[in-house]
Amino acid sequence: MPTSLQLSPVTILAAxxxxxxxxxxxxxxxxxxxxxxxxxxxxxxxVAVGLQxxxxxxxxxxxxxxxxxxxxxxxxxxxxxxxxxxxWTATAMG
Numbered sequence: 087m088p089t090s091l092q093l094s095p096v097t098i099l100a101a102x103x104x105x106x107x108x109x110x111x112x113x114x115x116x117x118x119x120x121x122x123x124x125x126x127x128x129x130x131x132x133v134a135v136g137l138q139x140x141x142x143x144x145x146x147x148x149x150x151x152x153x154x155x156x157x158x159x160x161x162x163x164x165x166x167x168x169x170x171x172x173x174w175t176a177t178a179m180g
Contacts, residue, residue: 111124
């Protein structure tokens with residue numbers, strides 16, 4: 087005898103929240119201006135959590151050590167968000 091799937095109210099609300107965020111971001115990203123806004127927010131967030139550089143190194147930049155480079159915002163962090171953004175943009179554009 088098959089049993090029915092039991093979902094808790096918390097699970098249902100969490101799933102609805104995730105779906106709402108996905109639909110909201112998708113609707114904002116529908117236009118070129120929206121994609122630019124999503125990209126700006128994603129870059130700010132990725133810099134804040136340390137996934138991306140605050141700025142790219144420039145010619146003739148010099149720091150006496152890693153701590154100085156980090157304080158300048160150019161340490162070599164993983165730039166995952168850029169890869170994801172490029173793939174998403176390529177997929178969205180067709």
